[in-house]
Amino acid sequence: MRFISRNRYRKIGVGILFALFLVLIISHSQQSLNSVKNIITRQTSMIAGKGNDKDLEWTPEKLKQFMHLLDKQNHNIYNNSYHSFSTNTNNNNNNNFRQLIQSTANSSHSEYKLQFPSLSQYLTYISDEQSALTPSFVLSKRSPLNKASLVFGVPHIKRSKESYLQLTLYFLIKNIKPWDLNDTHIIVFIAETDMNYVMNTTRMIVHHFEEYINSGILAVISPSPTYYPDFNKLYKKQTLGDPLKRVHWRTKQNLDFAYLMMYAYTKGDYYVQLEDDVVSTPDYVGLIKEAIIDLNKNKTEWFTIRFCRLGFIGQMLKSQDLPQLITFMLIFHEDQPSDWLLDYLIQTRVCRKDKDAKDCRQRKDSLWRTHKTSLFQHIGYHSSLDGKVQKLKDKFFKTKTFSYIVHKDNPPADVITSLKSFKDHTISKSYKGDDYFWAINPKDGDHIIITFNEPTVLDELTINSGNFEHPNDKIPDETTVEIIPQISQNSSFVVTSDGYYIIGSFVDGFIKITNLKDFGLINKLRV
Template sequence: LMHQSGRYLTVFCCYRSHYCTTMNCNVVDIYQREFLALRERLHSAEQENLRRSKELNLVLEEIKRAIAEKQALRDINRTWSSLSEETRLKLWNVSSSKNVLQLPSIFHHLPHLLNREDSLQPAVHLGQGRTGVSIVMGVPSVKREVHSYLTDTLSSLMSELSATEKDDCVIVVLIAEADQQYASSVADNLKRLFPAEIQSGLLEVVSPSVHFYPDFSRLRESFGDPKERVRWRTKQNLDYCFLMMYAQTKGTYYVQLEDDIVARPNYFTTMKNFALQQPSEEWMILEFSQLGFIGKMFKSLDLSLIVEFMLMFYKDKPIDWLLDHIMWVKVCNPEKDAKHCDRQKANLRIRFKPSLFQHVGTHSSLAGKIQKLKDKDFGKQTLHKGHANPLAEVTTSLKTYQHFTLEKAYLGEDFFWAFTPVAGDFIRIRFFTPVRIERFFFRSGNIEHPGDKLFNTSVEVLPFDVIQIDSKRTPKYHKKIVQIYSDKLLQICSK
């Protein structure tokens, strides 16, 4: 047994004598083979240790290099941030060229996006990321000073969808505000109001990063518009671009909507069938409303072209003018007259009648602007839906407007319309005989007068028998009871 270089080497010598018995010789052979095998295993273990030692050294070197690169990246970012946008764009072009041709990108039109890695990442994102649908509907929404129509718009869009249609579309709401606190509050409210729709993938909510928008203070005034309107229309163009870029891979068609509209029944299948029944694929826009940018359908494959064109001129003109210019470039001959151009554009822009969407908002997203735009092709909508109610006597302290009485509403003949209520006003329904109520439903406001709603209103029920107040016998409403009056009147909900 010898010690050499920190290792023990064991040497065994076997001397075979012709005097050994057969049995003794066999035992020696067995031990010799076992020790030879042990030596091989020790040698293999030594080689494995050497290999792992080299690997650990390599990992250590990689860690050191990564730390150095991270520090260098911090230094580069500090230097990069100190450069002007023009200089950054030139450096980016040079560094990415590598002697090959480069296509223009969003960074050429919005060079400020190079400042932050997350400038194109949504700051808020709710939904399941549904793809492969027939139609994606985009609904941009901004903060309005007076009244928001967003939840009413979403309720209208989703209530007119069948179960099958809900599985074949996505509604994407863009909260187009740089104020992340406001965007998060709107998203939380939509999550509370439409949890099933978000969970199923029907509804998605996104908001752009605060770094997505450029500095609007340096915009030049044009076409006689004041600076605030130029800023409004410029930001609106970027909102449309963000929404289209987000939606383009989700479905076959994309429909641009607004956040202050109502929809016709069966609007989804009508749009889908109209698109599929087009005799040619040459169309560019299918219009389902004649107002503004409402109800405009595009093929998702065309969105890249549209976004690229919009980004080139987003500071110069509003969206409807830019769309008209795209079609002019595609089909109009400068040597022909305007009438010929209009005929050619009519092949790209096809109108569907009657309109499937109606504009209901009066307070524009542009501060201080009142607009009472109505689509005349939308037609008359049913302003009430009759129900079979139990026999009862109905009375009210509200002053009835014209012939729109409470009695007619209860009988399902017409809607009830009254002058503005004040504190203490009531609507009373007194049943002739006791009625077991399983549910009740009150709806206020309609398409033509969405603002005429009941606000700050309570629903109270007077039980026929005091025993009914017992929570064990009325578990359905137990958690909704907020007050029991001296005359056993239950307030079971309020608005």
């Protein structure tokens, strides 16, 4: 008597099931049926004790032979079935089938339309996407059809201490060569929903840079309040182990950058990300264009070119690549800071899992090009993150004397002041254009008096104060500019007790007056 193990029962069952299956499907091909029967007969004989244990195994060779016969048999069944269908189907049925296919082809299939993930699926708090993506304020005179070669994005937020925005815009505009101005677009994104702050900041920009607003070089936008969440309610996870205050700050920064990029996407060929506390090197636009030409001429592949080695400052992308970065930033907006997300995006594009970090770095460098010198320098001391001090400087930024603007066209005059000069940085040198004026320990009542050698007709007056490293060291807003014309004026200007006409006052350390010809000859000017 032979004892059959439980495993062997399984093998017996498999053989019987295959046998039953074959009996059902091979009735149309006698030759294949006989071949399969031989296999089944041999296997059942083994179960009855006519062979050894090894013969009971369904070896790979036997299975392969079995499947070959099965495929052959199915082919014969299909041919026979198709022939039967063809001969038994009348023309009317064929017409019905054609009509069914035709009606399906002509339908719109709108119910099957695929849905690409929308903004609200990344930012789950947004209920009205159209409202969230419509800016609450736009000041732009540039035609949508007038695309620029280079678009510079300058996000700005309210700081608890000094603002560097005016100085940033001053150097960005001043350092563009005249022939590059119309081919450049600078977008200031005031990333605040307090419309009083938005309007006050816009007023400052227009006061200083109205010419560039009107020419379409400079634009100002602010977002819809519905674009931002309630950070304290929605984001309570300390990602990367950061304090919640820092998590909220960098999360909002990602949202700010993404919004600015979405607006800038269609405005030019290339996009450069900046911040509101940077200065630029002279002719930075020309240098960027040269870098692009060199890479394109050599057919060099690139995704990003960095023109500054600090964070996200000076990162340039092709506008056509912005949607990738925007989507990536929105998906992970609460997980990583913006400059890290850019790094991860490039890493995802080129790095292999089966290679080491060195290989990945080389691959990233092939797409993430670095300009030999930095064209932008970070100047902010107080970060936009309240309480954070930021002392980082880019050592590859070589320009040293960009903060002083040389002028040699002031009319001859004697200049005196009650302000005490620091070292030899005197007011007389400043007026002649030989140096800047550096005063210390100013107090109420201090003044600067300019007495012209001869009565002079002035075209305009411009006085700028402050330093990018100490932006609060500037002439205060209550300071007035006053003149004594040679001929008394019948005008609405206030006249002081000593005969000076008050013609203007400083705003944010700056004043520019262009209507001075109306006063005729002027003897003196006092600040």
